[in-house]
Amino acid sequence: MDRLTILIIITNLIAALLILSIALIGEVGYLYVNSTFQPVQVVWPSDPFYGEDVKIDRLENGDILLTTSLDFIANKNTLIFGWPYPSRKELRATIKNYYLSPKIVRLAFSINNETIYVSQNYLVPPARIEGWRILPGVLNVSLRAPIPRTPFKFRTEGETIIELKTLDTSSRNKCFFRLRVVRTAGIRIYFIKLRFPGDPIPSMSHKELALFLDFLAATYPVPEGSLESNMLIPTITIDEISWRGVRYKIAELQLNESTVGIMVRDYLRNYVTKLSWIAWKNKVLKTYWDRTIAIVPHDWPRRFNQRWAGNTLKYSTTMAFIIEHTYPCVLAHELGHTFDLSDEYHLGEYGIGPSIFIPEGRPAYGFWVNKLLDIKDSECFMGTATKDRWICKLDYRKLVKKLEVHARRFSNKEILGVCGYLFRNGSIFLEPFYLFKGGVYDRVLLRNASSPIIPLDARPLDILYEDDEGRIIERYRIFVGFRRVRDFSPFCLRIPFNPAAKRILILDSWNDKAIFRNISNYSPTIQKIVIKNNLTHLIINWKAFDPDGDQLFYGVNLSLDDGGTWIPVAIDLRQPFISIPLQELKVKGKILIGILATDGVNTSFRYASYDLT
Numbered sequence: 001m002d003r004l005t006i007l008i009i010i011t012n013l014i015a016a017l018l019i020l021s022i023a024l025i026g027e028v029g030y031l032y033v034n035s036t037f038q039p040v041q042v043v044w045p046s047d048p049f050y051g052e053d054v055k056i057d058r059l060e061n062g063d064i065l066l067t068t069s070l071d072f073i074a075n076k077n078t079l080i081f082g083w084p085y086p087s088r089k090e091l092r093a094t095i096k097n098y099y100l101s102p103k104i105v106r107l108a109f110s111i112n113n114e115t116i117y118v119s120q121n122y123l124v125p126p127a128r129i130e131g132w133r134i135l136p137g138v139l140n141v142s143l144r145a146p147i148p149r150t151p152f153k154f155r156t157e158g159e160t161i162i163e164l165k166t167l168d169t170s171s172r173n174k175c176f177f178r179l180r181v182v183r184t185a186g187i188r189i190y191f192i193k194l195r196f197p198g199d200p201i202p203s204m205s206h207k208e209l210a211l212f213l214d215f216l217a218a219t220y221p222v223p224e225g226s227l228e229s230n231m232l233i234p235t236i237t238i239d240e241i242s243w244r245g246v247r248y249k250i251a252e253l254q255l256n257e258s259t260v261g262i263m264v265r266d267y268l269r270n271y272v273t274k275l276s277w278i279a280w281k282n283k284v285l286k287t288y289w290d291r292t293i294a295i296v297p298h299d300w301p302r303r304f305n306q307r308w309a310g311n312t313l314k315y316s317t318t319m320a321f322i323i324e325h326t327y328p329c330v331l332a333h334e335l336g337h338t339f340d341l342s343d344e345y346h347l348g349e350y351g352i353g354p355s356i357f358i359p360e361g362r363p364a365y366g367f368w369v370n371k372l373l374d375i376k377d378s379e380c381f382m383g384t385a386t387k388d389r390w391i392c393k394l395d396y397r398k399l400v401k402k403l404e405v406h407a408r409r410f411s412n413k414e415i416l417g418v419c420g421y422l423f424r425n426g427s428i429f430l431e432p433f434y435l436f437k438g439g440v441y442d443r444v445l446l447r448n449a450s451s452p453i454i455p456l457d458a459r460p461l462d463i464l465y466e467d468d469e470g471r472i473i474e475r476y477r478i479f480v481g482f483r484r485v486r487d488f489s490p491f492c493l494r495i496p497f498n499p500a501a502k503r504i505l506i507l508d509s510w511n512d513k514a515i516f517r518n519i520s521n522y523s524p525t526i527q528k529i530v531i532k533n534n535l536t537h538l539i540i541n542w543k544a545f546d547p548d549g550d551q552l553f554y555g556v557n558l559s560l561d562d563g564g565t566w567i568p569v570a571i572d573l574r575q576p577f578i579s580i581p582l583q584e585l586k587v588k589g590k591i592l593i594g595i596l597a598t599d600g601v602n603t604s605f606r607y608a609s610y611d612l613t
């Protein structure tokens with residue numbers, strides 16, 4: 001070989017090495033992705049009124065970690081938006097390319113490694129070498145939020161990671177949103193149309209019901225599709241009440257007199273709560289529903305010389321409220337009270353703790369996920385609920401905690417429904433109790449019995465089970481509220497029963513007064529049920545006795561589907577008969593009539609069938 005040939009070969013070799021090394025240098029480059037985002041279910045983790053609830057950490061390895069103290073709900077529809085709040089509608093990502101060649105990437109979101117979104121292809125320009133420095137190629141991507149186009153759900157409880165990374169060419173770092181997912185249960189709401197004789201039947205159309213459940217699903221921390229209500233809403237006509245064991249005709253009472261009005265409403269609260277206990281589904285003698293909504297005619301508040309759209313108790317010692325119309329925000333507001341949420345404008349009066357004045361109309365920012373509707377500059381429906389409102393973050397957080405506890409409220413063991421009235425002077429009046437084979441209990445009410453903190457203007461009431469030697473074997477504490485003119489307060493709730501109990505003690509430790517109810521050995525026996533039809537009324541008679549000689553109280557249930565569901569007709573009856581106007585029944589064909597008998601605690605059930613033709 002001559003020198004020229006050798007030179008050419010060497011030159012070519014050097015050139016090849018150079019190209020190879022440049023290519024190698026190019027391949028040791030990397031991608032860096034920078035993006036911030038937030039998931040939303042109902043309220044924004046970051047919003048202008050409550051400020052920044054999202055913390056951002058840029059880790060040493062280049063990862064971007066976002067965290068929030070707001071809990072998220074398992075199986076609830078979720079969407080991803082830009083962070084912080086003003087950038088919510090646009091999810092921005094910057095990709096820096098340190099390779100000397102252009103790179104194709106796609107952006108991908110995943111939840112605990114399961115991909116939920118992949119973007120289109122993007123071309124990231126190559127890095128340039130300027131002197132001794134490598135200047136990365138930069139691509140700014142703007143994705144229209146929310147992402148993905150259809151909502152996703154967190155499937156498992158506990159710590160959860162939303163991860164953003166690049167596909168095709170993977171980035172050296174990742175962007176994470178770390179959050180906690182909690183499990184809440186849905187809410188089973190039993191509707192009753194409540195009226196006095198002569199009143200029109202309160203209206204609640206299927207459309208109104210659907211609107212309400214929609215709004216509730218949008219604003220409450222509950223899983224998708226977990227709100228349940230009865231489709232067949234019974235109309236209950238009340239012509240008399242019982243107060244401290246004495247019966248009064250509604251027509252003879254001065255409802256517009258303050259104390260009488262409260263007395264009647266409190267009686268009705270307890271009454272409709274108990275009706276919902278005996279509205280069974282699938283199983284006999286197992287309670288099913290969580291909350292009771294009594295829809296009343298529009299002119300009811302005027303009769304009571306009051307103005308209200310909805311009427312709920314402080315400290316929710318009964319799981320029921322009375323409402324005169326069906327505007328979704330009003331229902332959501334009153335339901336909020338049954339989960340111990342306060343009226344926003346005056347925390348001290350309804351809430352726990354010192355009186356704190358909160359300006360009315362606390363702002364509520366959020367997103368109606370299932371309608372893809374941005375809710376901004378709205379006000380909290382726990383303030384006033386008369387217009388279109390949303391839930392504020394403070395109340396949402398409280399609800400998450402309540403509904404997390406609420407998720408563990410089922411029992412296969414016996415459940416006791418206790419009810420009565422606590423008076424300011426310490427006297428206690430008990431109504432008949434009912435013992436169920438299991439189902440839903442109102443655990444959400446049961447606070448730590450040993451807690452020294454007693455809410456202002458509330459009285460602790462202890463329910464104790466004693467065994468046959470008088471030892472306390474279990475204790476439940478509730479708080480009963482007294483407010484302004486109130487000298488008495490009702491309680492009507494379900495607690496787990498203890499089969500070893502021989503006596504139930506209701507203790508007002510404030511006044512050091514107690515009342516007890518013995519649990520006798522035998523359950524009532526219902527011997528037979530006789531059903532007749534006199535063309536205008538269905539007349540039902542039954543024969544029952546108690547082996548211990550206790551006074552009996554009865555409940556009446558109706559089933560139109562051969563025992564699948566039981567619709568309440570009446571409860572706390574003293575006499576063993578009832579007549580139901582056929583006009584109100586509006587049913588034909590085979591029906592079942594179920595009779596419930598309680599001796600004050602022990603409860604029995606028997607049914608008979610009848611053909612209505």
Ligand SMILES: [Zn+2]
Nearest residue numbers: 333337342343
């Ligand atoms: Zn209120």
